Amino acid sequence: MTVTADHALAAVDFDTYLRMIAAFTDDELIPGEPEMVTSGGVPDEIVQRMAELGLFGISVPRAYGGLGWTMEQQVLLTFEFTRASCVYRSxxxxxxxxxxxxxxxxxxEEQRREMLPAMAAGRRVTSFALTxxxxxxxATNVQTVARRVGDGWVLDGTKRYITNAHWADTLIVFARTEGSPAEAPEISAFVVDTTLPGVSTRIPDxxxxxxxxxxxxxxxxSVAVPGDRLLGSTPGTGLAAAMRGINHARLHVAATCVGQANRMLEETTRHVTERHQFGAPLADLGVVQAELGRCYAEMEAGRALALDAARAFDGGTVPRQRISAAKLYCSEMVGRVADRCVQLLGGEGIVGPHPVPRMWRDVRTLRIYEGAxxxxxRNLGRAMVRSVAAEGVLPDSYRVRDASSDEPRGGRTT
Ligand SMILES: Cc1cc2nc3c(=O)[nH]c(=O)nc-3n(C[C@H](O)[C@H](O)[C@H](O)COP(=O)(O)OP(=O)(O)OC[C@H]3O[C@@H](n4cnc5c(N)ncnc54)[C@H](O)[C@@H]3O)c2cc1C
Incomplete structure (x- = not known):
């Protein structure tokens, strides 16, 4: 299927859109990887194509210019476009x-109307500056300070490891109000245009x-930020804003791990089928088949976990612990899969331009960001202890609830 830039995306149904993104992945993103590696960055033409195809707006509601796909649909899309390098997704x-x-x-509402349509169209790249x-x-130990000056704020501090910050138009910066207590700091989020005097970025060597x-x-x-650039209108709600958005991002990361595992397994299965040793394809060896089978089962478990958490999310609650479990399992899963794939490639897993070793290095970070x-x-264990003590059941429990009381059946009654 040919992807054209003049698609009236708003009128495209989800299945058609998913096929468009799959085709974009196969026809443009994957073939573009060598050029991306050589040039050291995602080429502008590819970023332009991502914008034309609506990828910057898949989660933004239609009322604000995005495509407004459900979380399950976002996860299905992510499985597709992350068959290509996860650097494109970032x-x-x-x-x-x-x-x-x-x-x-x-x-x-004014901030939403001002920013979201431009973000969804890919015209306003934003970065999330917490770390x-x-x-x-x-994350509560933020040292960047926001000082009230007149109607506005002045920000001072240093952020690091911030994705897209070097080319972002706007940063969402988290800062503590000067003078707020160290044990319970008032942390706010500010919308900071990167053109403001006092903002500078640099990429690591x-x-x-x-x-x-x-x-x-x-x-x-000493970045002077007007008062209306405080996200929301109440100082001190910044960290809550961050944590809510992080649930979306964690599910996207879980799905990314599945997409990456899928690609590495296709590449590796092809390799062991074509590579002959001892007079036969490596794929004829039982140990190689078992290794592939183990990887496939783990990838499928991760896929089911991500989809299940996404469906619960679309059902109206944010299943924080299940999302956390999906992110944890999928990122560990893709690490194991990557390592086994490199092993099955032998020397090609270390020497030369095969995509799997590059992906092996790339996916390592997925176990670190969006929560190590x-x-x-630790957080899951703590939530389990709290939930069993309070309700007698695990957090985000799938257990059947009593229709009359909405209590989990067989839960704690004392
Ligand atoms: C490629 C990349 C992109 C990133 N993008 C962004 C971004 O866009 N915006 C942003 O704000 N941040 C971003 N980050 C930062 C990321 O969120 C942090 O790196 C992450 O939260 C871990 O913090 P840290 O690196 O300071 O590690 P530390 O907090 O020093 O932790 C190091 C290790 O110590 C252990 N550890 C720490 N705390 C605990 C604990 N309580 N219990 C058990 N073990 C623990 C874990 O093993 C952890 O991996 C990015 C990071 C990377 C690598």
Whole structure:
């Protein structure tokens, strides 16, 4: 199927759109990988095509110029476009996953109308600037300070590891109000245009993986931000905005892991079928078949987990613990799959331009961002202890509820 830029996307049904994105992946993204690697970044023409195809707006409601696909549909789309390098996805991930959701959930109606249509069209690239040198897994330890000056704010601080920040038009910056108590800081989110005096970004000298989509460090030096650039109208609601949007982003990451595993397994299965040793294809060896089969089963488990959490999400509740479990499992799964695929490629897994070793390096980061694996494990364990103590059942329990009381059947009664 040929993808054309003049598609009236708003009139396209989901199945047709999914086929368009699958075709874009096969015809443009995957064949474009060598050029992306050589040039060291996602080429502008590809970014333009992503914008034309509506990829910056898949999660943005139609009322604000996006395509408004459900979470299940977003996950299905992600399975497709992440068969190509996950660096392509990162080019629009901060718009669809984190920033647009924070604006939707916590922005004023004026902020939504101003920003979301341009973001959905790919004309306004946004970055989510939360992490700092002293605030990684512990996001509440943000040291960037927001000082009230007249009707506005002045921001000072440093952010690091921020995806797309070097070419972003706008940053969503998280900062603590100057003078708020260290034990319970008032953290707010600010919409900061990168053209404002005092904003500077730089990319690191070396990326070990995800090399074509480098993160950036951001310096904010006495950046004067008008009062209406506070996200929402109440200072101190910033972290809540961040955490709500992170659920979307985590599900997108879980789906990304599945897409990457799928591609690596197709590439590797092809390799072991064509590569002969001991007078026969490697694929004839029982141990090789078993390795492939194990990977396939794990990928399918991850796929089911991501889809199940997405469906629960579309059902009206945000199943935070199940989303966390999906992100944890899928990112660990793709790490195991990548490692086994590299092993099955032998020397080609280390030497030369095969896509699998590049993806092996790229997917390593998926166990670190959107919550490191150990943090998800800890949070899940804590949520289980709390939930069983309070209700007698696990968090986000699938167990049948009593129609009369909405209590889980057989739950704690004392
Ligand atoms: C490619 C990439 C893109 C990124 N993009 C963004 C972005 O767009 N915006 C943004 O704000 N941030 C971004 N980040 C930052 C990312 O969210 C952080 O790297 C992540 O939260 C971990 O923080 P840290 O690197 O400071 O590691 P640390 O917090 O120092 O943690 C290091 C390790 O310590 C262990 N650990 C830490 N805390 C605990 C705990 N409580 N329990 C058990 N173990 C623990 C874990 O094993 C963890 O991996 C990105 C990072 C990368 C690598």
């Amino acid at each position: 080019r629009f991930s901060t718009v669809i996953g984190l920033c647009s959701q924070a604006i939707l959930d916590h922005g004023t 700092e040198p002293e605030a990684g897994s512990d 070396l990326m070990n993986g995800h090399a074509e989509g480098p993160v950036a460090e951001i310096d904010l030096e 694996s150990a943090v998800h494990e």
